[in-house]
Structure formats: structure tokens, C-alpha cells
Amino acid sequence: MLRLIDRQEVIRMARLARLELSEAEVEQYQADLTNFLTSGKKLQKVDVSAVEGTSHAVSITHELRKDEVGSSLPREEVLSAGPETVDGFFKVPRIVEEQE
Amino acid sequence: MTRYDTVIGLEIHVALLTQSKFLCSCRASFGAPPNSQCCPVCLGLPGTLPLINEKAVEYATKAGLALKCNINHYSRFDRKNYFYPDLPKAFQITQDAFPLCNDGYLEYYVDDQLVRTAITRIHLEEEAGKLIHSGESIVASEYSLVDYNRAGIPLIEIVTAPDIHQPKQARLFLEQLRLLMSYIGVSDTKMEEGSLRCDANISLKPSGSPVLGTKVEIKNLNSFRALEKALEYEEIRQSQVLDSGAKVRQESRTWDDRAGKTVSMRSKGDAPDYRIFPEPDLPPLNLDPVWVELIAASIPELPLERLNRLEGEYGLSRYEATFLVNYPDFGELFLELADSGLDCKTVVNFLMGDYARLAREKGHLDSERIAGLFQILDERLISQTQAKEVLDALFSSPQTAREIVKDKGMEVVGDPERLRPIVHQVLEANPQLVERFKLGETKLHGFFVGQVMRATQGKADPEAVNALLQEELVN
Numbered sequence: 001m002l003r004l005i006d007r008q009e010v011i012r013m014a015r016l017a018r019l020e021l022s023e024a025e026v027e028q029y030q031a032d033l034t035n036f037l038t039s040g041k042k043l044q045k046v047d048v049s050a051v052e053g054t055s056h057a058v059s060i061t062h063e064l065r066k067d068e069v070g071s072s073l074p075r076e077e078v079l080s081a082g083p084e085t086v087d088g089f090f091k092v093p094r095i096v097e098e099q100e
Numbered sequence: 101m102t103r104y105d106t107v108i109g110l111e112i113h114v115a116l117l118t119q120s121k122f123l124c125s126c127r128a129s130f131g132a133p134p135n136s137q138c139c140p141v142c143l144g145l146p147g148t149l150p151l152i153n154e155k156a157v158e159y160a161t162k163a164g165l166a167l168k169c170n171i172n173h174y175s176r177f178d179r180k181n182y183f184y185p186d187l188p189k190a191f192q193i194t195q196d197a198f199p200l201c202n203d204g205y206l207e208y209y210v211d212d213q214l215v216r217t218a219i220t221r222i223h224l225e226e227e228a229g230k231l232i233h234s235g236e237s238i239v240a241s242e243y244s245l246v247d248y249n250r251a252g253i254p255l256i257e258i259v260t261a262p263d264i265h266q267p268k269q270a271r272l273f274l275e276q277l278r279l280l281m282s283y284i285g286v287s288d289t290k291m292e293e294g295s296l297r298c299d300a301n302i303s304l305k306p307s308g309s310p311v312l313g314t315k316v317e318i319k320n321l322n323s324f325r326a327l328e329k330a331l332e333y334e335e336i337r338q339s340q341v342l343d344s345g346a347k348v349r350q351e352s353r354t355w356d357d358r359a360g361k362t363v364s365m366r367s368k369g370d371a372p373d374y375r376i377f378p379e380p381d382l383p384p385l386n387l388d389p390v391w392v393e394l395i396a397a398s399i400p401e402l403p404l405e406r407l408n409r410l411e412g413e414y415g416l417s418r419y420e421a422t423f424l425v426n427y428p429d430f431g432e433l434f435l436e437l438a439d440s441g442l443d444c445k446t447v448v449n450f451l452m453g454d455y456a457r458l459a460r461e462k463g464h465l466d467s468e469r470i471a472g473l474f475q476i477l478d479e480r481l482i483s484q485t486q487a488k489e490v491l492d493a494l495f496s497s498p499q500t501a502r503e504i505v506k507d508k509g510m511e512v513v514g515d516p517e518r519l520r521p522i523v524h525q526v527l528e529a530n531p532q533l534v535e536r537f538k539l540g541e542t543k544l545h546g547f548f549v550g551q552v553m554r555a556t557q558g559k560a561d562p563e564a565v566n567a568l569l570q571e572e573l574v575n
Contacts, residue, residue: 016373018183055176055378061386067118067155070125071139078138078248081145088134089232089245092185096238096365 003030004037104304104339107312108270108331109262112277113255114287115227115295116159122226122254123150123193123382130293134247142252144189150381156254157200157385159286160224161395163256164201166284166402167219173387175200175223177379182372185246186228194225194257196376200385207404208276210269212418217273218261227253230294237356238320239363250294262301262312267331271324274298279403283428291323302331303348304338313338314348318362320355330355333362406431414444423452429464430456436467442474450474454488462495469494473501480514480561481505514561516568519552522560523568526551537573545569 010030014021021029075088082090121128124141141148164171178196204219229251233241258277264270278289278296289296298321303313316334321327333355338348353362401409403425410421410431424431430451437447450470459465473494477487482505493504505511513519526548527534537544545566552565 016181016375056380056383058383060383062152062383064154064157065125065151067120067153068125069120069127072126072137073139073143075133075136078135078143081143086245088136089247090135090185092244092246094242095185095231095244096241 004034004041005030103307104313104335104342105307105309106265106267106331106335107262107303107305107315108264108267109301109315110258110260110264110270110274111299111301112258112260112274113227113297114163114258114281114289116156116254116256117285117287117295118153118155118159118254120153121252122153122156122224123252126249126252128253130250130295132249134245135249137249138251142188143248150193152382152385153254156224157387158395159254160200160222160256161387161392162284162399163258163281163286164204164222165392165396166280166399167201167204167206167222167258169201169204169219169222171201171387171392172198173389173392174198174384175387176384177224177382178376179379180374180376182374184228185244186231186251188229188248188251192226192228193379193382195223198384199223206273206277206280208272210272215269217263220259220261222256222258225255225257227251227255236358237363238354239365262303267328267335270300270331271328274327275324276403279426283401283403284399294322297321298327300327300331302334302338304335304342313342314350316348316350316362317352318355319352319365320357322357326355326357329357329360330362333360337362410434414438416444416448420448420452424448430459433464433467433470437470437474440467440471442471446474454491458491458495465494469500476501476505480512482510482512483561486510486512486558509559511559512561513556513559514564516564519556519560519564519568522552522555523548523565523572526555527572534573545573548573 007026007030010026010033011021014026014029079085079088079090084091116122118128120126121137121142124139126137126139126142129137141150161171175195176198177193179191180194180196181191183190199221201222202220204222205216206219207214207216209215227250229246229248231238232245232247234243234245235241238244260273264273278291281287281289281296287295291297300318300321301315302318303315305311305313316338318330318334321330334353341348349364352365354365355361356363407421407425410416410424411418414421416424424434434447434451438444455465455470473487473490476482476490477484481502482490486505489508490501490504490510493499493508494501497504499507530548530551533544533547537548548569549562549565552560552569553562
């Protein structure tokens with residue numbers, strides 16, 4: 001079967017989404033995504049030149065909220081979501097590598 | 101730097117001064133204990149839905165109008181996906197293809213020349229959390245601490261065209277932009293607290309070439325000075341790269357203020373791929389034109405308009421007018437005093453002199469109390485020298501200038517009929533000196549004035565004394 005998406009692309013997308021895929025999963029996703037894209041190709045044949053583009057499933061306009069302060073979560077509860085905390089902060093490992 | 105033309109564009113983030121966050125009702129204030137102003141929405145917990153803060157849209161619109169932008173009645177939010185520790189949802193809600201505002205400009209002075217920088221677009225987005233690095237800079241840090249209180253505060257990102265040609269111009273632009281934002285009251289614009297931040301793009305091209313060079317983005321510019329210094333550093337670095345025949349690498353660099361240089365930043369992993377798509381949780385914004393007009397009507401006099409008015413209508417110099425525009429509290433006070441009929445030059449000299457020093461230490465005086473001081477000066481009740489003492493007293497007591505003068509017994513004696521006997525006494529006590537004066541030793545005039553001042557404990561009006569002495573000695 002012709003693969004519309006190559007292995008490297010699957011691995012790249014997985015990395016962008018921080019997903020660790022096994023060899024078998026890469027194979028599986030490549031097949032699944034090829035199916036999606038095949039369906040997409042069929043849809044692309046439909047003439048939509050007379051249809052206005054849309055970004056949302058339902059056509060509603062915005063609803064705005066008054067600028068009023070409500071309650072926040074207790075701090076302990078907030079901090080309980082992270083693996084490591086220091087003095088009320090979340091602690092995270094090195095972000096950027098130095099290079100010249 | 102004559103062989104190359106410098107091309108600079110700025111991206112400025114301005115935190116909007118709302119009570120609550122952009123998409124949830126957590127408090128948006130600065131300075132609370134870390135992670136104490138967070139909720140499921142701004143932490144990006146599953147199953148939550150954002151709801152847009154009306155004030156954030158109003159302020160963004162106001163900023164767009166003040167920067168002479170088109171306000172797009174239709175605008176849309178998008179989801180920008182990336183992993184970074186300050187971004188709890190792993191995506192930022194921003195506006196990509198359909199921003200709220202576009203095609204504006206800001207006018208400002210560079211060395212007495214009015215210049216204009218085009219604003220390409222302004223869009224609304226949410227702020228990220230705050231990172232505190234363990235080392236001296238992000239590159240030198242083994243770990244970082246995260247505070248999500250800031251995550252979700254409403255921001256506008258203002259993007260300029262690559263219209264700026266020197267580091268100093270970039271600083272002047274940013275200073276004028278900061279002033280504009282504070283005039284319209286949409287932000288407290290504190291660079292030190294991060295409510296005004298600036299990234300700069302800079303490239304060099306051979307002089308006169310129509311083709312732009314490769315640009316470098318500079319981050320971590322935490323002050324006006326840092327912006328100018330970092331751009332100056334980059335101008336030199338890039339010109340040296342080009343001189344050597346090499347190519348400038350397109351990259352992000354961070355400004356290391358301590359070392360006074362920019363350092364290349366390389367994030368772990370791939371080049372950015374944000375996979376931006378329309379934000380499914382927020383419907384598009386459709387602004388009511390009437391609402392936009394109401395916002396337009398709420399915009400006060402802007403800095404450049406005020407500068408022109410102070411020069412044109414009040415006859416102030418560029419220097420004086422700039423002072424009053426840059427310190428709007430002084431500007432308001434000036435307008436109140438000048439509009440009450442006082443002489444403009446006198447008022448501005450007063451405000452920029454001793455008053456400025458005292459007001460910065462102790463806060464402003466009411467315009468009526470200042471006017472009271474001018475009034476008794478005008479009546480010659482006190483001398484200019486005594487006025488300084490009265491001014492000091494005005495800052496430390498609730499009394500009026502007139503009351504202070506009375507309590508301290510400072511009234512100047514300017515009445516010739518009260519001064520004449522004292523002048524007579526002084527002249528009679530020094531007959532030999534009077535003779536010498538009459539023989540041409542005119543410098544003795546100062547001695548007689550001093551004697552009268554001494555006899556009156558400094559309360560005599562020197563001008564009145566001069567006139568009397570002239571009268572008594574010459575005639």
C-alpha cells in the first residue's frame with residue numbers, strides 16, 4: 001500500500017507532541033494517518049468554491065465576561081500537580097543549552 | 101557603520117491592567133505568593149473552558165486606536181502549540197491569522213526630527229508563567245522555578261514594521277510607546293516587573309541594498325538601556341561576521357546584561373513548529389462598531405498631541421514641554437496652574453526646579469497651595485529666597501503659604517514708608533561711608549543694602565531698599 005506519510009514524519013510529529021512511540025506504534029500510526037489522508041484526498045475533490053470558509057463547528061459569536069475577580073485554587077492543590085516544588089514554586093530541569 | 105544599513109523591528113508585549121485574568125477570573129495582580137492565583141482554567145486542567153474578559157478586549161482596542169490602527173470587527177483566536185515550562189497548557193491562546201488590530205503607526209521625536217514607525221499588527225493573547233532561573237542567566241541555569249500567577253494575564257503583542265534604523269531610535273520608540281500606554285491607562289508598563297517587554301529583530305544589509313539581511317532575534321531585554329546596548333552590540337557583531345565573508349546565522353540570542361553581550365540560545369529539540377490552528381474553545385470576536393466608537397471617545401489627549409499643545413498654546417520650549425509630557429503628573433499640575441491664569445514660564449520653571457526634587461520625595465502639592473505661594477510672591481510679601489523656605493514648609497505642613505509666612509514672621513517689608521526710617525538710621529550711623537559714596541565709591545551701595553537687611557532680619561524687600569538708597573544718597 002502506498003504510504004501518504006513517511007516514517008520520519010510520524011516520528012517528528014510524535015516528538016513535537018512529546019509522545020514516545022515503539023517501532024510497532026510508529027508502523028500503526030503511519031498506517032492510520034495514511035487512512036486519514038486518503039479520506040482527505042477524496043474530500044479535496046469536492047467543489048467548495050461557493051462555500052465560505054469556516055473555523056468553528058458552530059456559528060456563534062463571542063460571549064464576554066465582566067472583569068471581576070473570582071476564587072482561585074488553594075496553593076497546596078495547585079502545587080500537588082507538579083513532581084517537584086520549592087518554596088511554593090514548581091521546579092523544572094534545565095531549559096536551554098549554551099552554545100557559541 | 102556606514103558600509104551597512106541597520107534594520108530593526110520590535111515586538112512588544114504589554115500586560116493589560118485588568119483586575120482578573122484574560123480567560124478566567126483569577127486575580128491578575130503582581131506580587132502575590134507564587135502559584136496562589138491559579139485555577140483549573142489557567143493551569144490548563146482537562147475539561148475547563150475559557151471565557152474572554154471584556155476589559156481585555158476593550159483595552160486592546162483602546163491601544164489599537166491610540167496607535168492609529170484599523171480595528172478589525174472580526175478577529176479570531178488560535179492555538180499555538182509548544183512545550184515550555186512557563187506554559188501550563190502546552191499551548192498559548194493567541195491571535196494569528198486574524199488579529200484585532202493592524203496597520204497603525206507611532207510618531208515620535210529622534211533628535212528634534214519627527215519620525216514615524218509603522219505598526220504592522222496588534223493582537224491579544226495570554227501571558228505565560230514566570231520563570232526564575234537558578235543561575236545568572238537562562239543558559240547558566242541547572243534548573244528553574246515556575247510561578248503560574250502570571251499565566252493567563254491578558255497581553256497585547258505589538259509588532260512594528262522593520263522601520264527602525266538605529267539602536268537609539270529603537271529606545272526612543274519604546275519610550276514613547278510606554279508613555280502612550282500609560283496615558284491611555286491600559287497598562288502600568290513597568291519593565292522591571294515585566295508588564296512591558298520587548299524583543300528585537302535586527303539585520304544588516306549593504307548600504308542602499310533593497311534586500312534585507314538575515315535577522316537575529318534578541319530576547320531578555322529588560323530595560324530601555326538593555327535594548328539600546330544589545331542592538332549596538334549586535335550591529336558590531338553582525339558587521340564583523342559580514343566583513344569576514346561569513347553569513348549571519350538566523351537564530352535567537354539572549355542579552356546578557358552583566359557581560360554586555362548577546363549569547364546564542366539553542367532550545368533542546370527541534371526548530372519551532374507551532375502547529376497553529378483555530379482555537380476551538382473560543383468563538384471569534386465580532387465587535388460592535390458602536391462599542392468601538394465609545395472606546396475611541398474615551399481616549400485622552402495623547403503624548404504627542406500634548407507636546408504640540410504645550411509648545412503651541414503655552415509657548416514652552418521643546419525641553420520644557422518634553423519634561424511635562426514625560427511626567428504627566430507634572431503636566432497635569434502645569435495645566436491647572438497655567439489655566440488658572442498664572443504665567444506659563446514662571447510655572448514651568450518652578451515645577452522643574454526645587455519643586456520637582458521635593459515632589460519626587462514627598463508627593464505633589466495641591467494646585468491651590470502652589471497658587472497661594474505664587475500669589476504672595478506676586479504681592480511681594482516674601483522674596484524669592486524666602487519662597488524656597490515657604491516651599492519646604494508647604495511639603496511638611498498642611499498650612500497655606502500665607503499662613504506659613506505669617507507664623508514664621510517672614511513677611512517682606514516692601515513698604516517704603518516703613519523702610520525709610522531704617523535707611524535713615526543706617527546712613528546716619530555711617531556718615532564717613534556716605535561721604536565716600538558721594539565721592540564716587542559706588543560699590544559701598546551693597547554695604548548699605550546689607551546693613552538694612554540686617555536691621556530688618558532679612559525681611560526688607562531688596563528692590564525697595566535699592567530704590568530708597570538711590571533716592572537718599574543721590575538726591
